[in-house]
Amino acid sequence: MTVEFVLFIALGAIAVIAALGMLLCSNAIYSALFLVVNFAVVATFYLLLGAPFIAMVQVTVYAGAIMVLFLFVIMLLGAERLRQPTHRLRWQQPLAIVLVLALLGFAGYVVATQVTGARPGALENAAAYGSPAAIGQLLFQEYLFPFEATSLLLLTAMVGVVVLTAVDERRRRGRRSRRL
């Protein structure tokens, strides 16, 4: 019963509860906020796993950028409370739960039988392990091509977003205010 273990359990619980909260909330804003909590906890896990840079990136990008984006959109679209599920998809929910339980079962089976319960050994150079310098080293040398490709990907995404949300000024001049 080390501190780490207790910490792990506690944080893990928080993460799961936050995820469930995100799942079950009917209010979208609350769901988003729950997800932010989850991300923060996961960032903590990264720290525990000796990946400080990744932890920071998680907080910055995920919790900071992506979730903010989500919140913006929620507020833009006026996240409404949706009606009760239609009768057409009666089986959807039960079946989904069954399948997920199966998935969990498989995962549990794999984890229990095939993965060795090895504890990771101590790192040689704990300080420099997850440091930005080390990440940068790897990133710009071995993974340079994926890095550049990813930048291209981001460009594509930006263009796509602009195109998708572009309003045709000539045709929808009068509708924009009404719509929103």
Added chain:
Amino acid sequence: MIPTTYYLALSALLFSIGVVGVLVRRNAIIIFMAIELMLNSANLAFVAYAHEFGTLDGQIMVFFVMTVAAAEVAVGLALIVAIFRSKASIDVDQVNLLRG
């Protein structure tokens, strides 16, 4: 040290919750958030294994995953907005024109 399997179990659990969210919720944005949860759980597994093997490749992977997730979210939300403009609703059940 926490055994890697614990992290894996946690990752699996989070992933499952994300799957349920995708399958059950009808709000498009919530579905998106569940997808992000799934991606996040995968990231956790990557980092756990990177920590176990003492290499940084797993973390690099996570880095990229995050980047891609960001791009994907941007585009996806833009799509949702566009759909909302034409349908005035973000209920995915409304998008059923492919119905046979």
Added chain:
Amino acid sequence: MFKLVPLILAFPLAGMLINTVFGRWLDEKRIGIVASVATAAAFVIAVLQIVALAGNHFHAETVLLADWITIGDMYLPWQMRVDTLSVTMMILVTGVGTLIHIYAIGYMHEDLRFARFFIYLNLFVIMMLVLVSGGNYLMLFVGWEGVGLCSYLLIGFWYDKGDDNVGNARAGRKAFVVNRVGDLGILIAMFLIFGAVGSLQFDDVLHFFEHHGAEVGGLATAITLLFLVGAAGKSAQIPFFVWLPDAMAGPTPVSALIHAATMVTAGIYMIARSAPIFSLAPVSQIAVALVGAGTAVMAGTIAVAQWDIKRVLAYSTISQLGFMVAAVGLGGYVAGMFHLLTHAFFKALLFLSAGSVIHGVEHGAAASESAARGVAGEDHSSGAHHPHCDAQDMRNMGGLKDRMKLTFWVYLVGAVALAGVFPLAGFWSKDEIMADAWQVGMVEGRWHGVAVYVLLTLAAIFTAFYMTRQVVMVFFGQPRSSAAEHATENPPTMTTPLIVLAVLSVLGGALNLPRVHTLGRWLEHTHHFFHGMDFNLSVALSSTVLTLAAIWLGVRVYHRCPLENATAPDQLQGVLGPVFNFFQGKWYVDELYAATIMRLYEWKARFLAFQVDWDFWHDFVHDRVIAAAFRGAAAALSGPVDKGGIDRFFDGLALLVRAFAVRILRPLQTGYVRNYALGVMLGVIAVLGMMLVN
């Protein structure tokens, strides 16, 4: 030289083919010349065969044309035989045939089917030559059938004329069918021969019978009796003679060639050829002789009472054939062949002259009509049966000796020769037959010889009598019709052959004068049964006396009291009464056959045609059973099987697919994204499961 003998068939064949192919473009004269030259060339070949035989010590030679049937041991070749007997017949057929061809050019003038006539005539010559030159019984039979066919074709040559416009065709059919009955006899005889001997070659057969002698007497009797049936059919003996008088419906050259000189003698030739077999069957010989003699008398009586000029000659032919058959039945083969030759001369002469008379009377009829009415002459492409003046009826003739002088003289020659007056040809041949009969009857003391002698003497008396009657009726007295009054003589194409034949009739006796026996010694080389007969003076004298007496009687009856006009009854009618009617009715043989055999046959034919064929086969079996069964099967297949079964099956299959698509597949396409995601999830679980299991 012997190798030339196939040409004897080739020349007439060439003539026939030329006329067949080119006939429509050649004029009458050329067609006639082609046919006549072909036959004359065959005659030359026949003469050359005599030379060849003379150089070969008169021994027979065979010339193989081709193998016909070779099955196992059965070997039946196309083989020609050149021996004295066959050459004799060849000479006769081609010589007399050529003369008749020439005559026919004039006789058939302006006929519509001139070319066809000569084609048929040449075909007949070919077939007759095949018959006489054959080296085995099979070839003889082929020729036998062939001449039967040509006889049919030529009798019914004017097939659209005659009684009811089919009379001629009916006569042809009658000849063919009656001949066929006789042919059955020959066929069975041939089977018996082949069964016993294993070959049909004349040499083999005759050697077999000479070798085995009396032990095959029963077989020989059977064979020879069957031969008699065949000969009776072809040579018009009792009971098959009924076709020959009807055959007079054909043109006169046909009657002369086929039904006087050649075809009808085929039976006698065959018997002469088969002499060794006959010698082993005395029973058959008696039968043959009696049949011949009986026929001679019967036909003679009928001839006395006939009106038609050609009918008289027809029955005369039957009678004379009876003489020949009786001769060969008695073993007098030389006498029979001798009479065959002389009879050919004077009977052909008589027929052709009769044709000349008929032609002359027809011309006279046309002339008298045109004189009376100023109308153009009628066509005489038919048998000249004018409704008001039958040119063949002797009652319409009379006084023609002044109007048709040449015809009269040659006819007289022929009649005297037929009657058998010294020194014309008929005397020598007939008396040799009588001498044979005397020999068998009186000298050898066998009863059938006596019977034959008596019957033949009677027949000879009748012969002289009816010929006198005919000559007087036709040529003497006053013309009994305007046609006869205006009758004219015929052109040389017709009269020249008559003169030639008349000369032959006069001199023909030289062929076999007693003590010289030219023909006898000639024929002896074929087989030893041809032995000569010595001259019997008493027989000759007695027959001459009887003949002259008959002639005197005929003159008495017919010349002293001539018929006043065409409708008066015959002079003998009053004397003989019902007997005369019996003779005139041909002994009612045709009527007897019609009432018995024909009725039965027609009933059977009708039964087969209507009940068996039409009602049973056609209506029942075909329509009801087969057609209905088929229709039923087709309906069953199309209805229950096809529509009910197969269609339903495939319709059901399609419906099944449709149901599957509609009920199962379609609902899967919900259009909901979440559902599709669920599907993906399902797949993931499945794959994971599989991976875990493996």
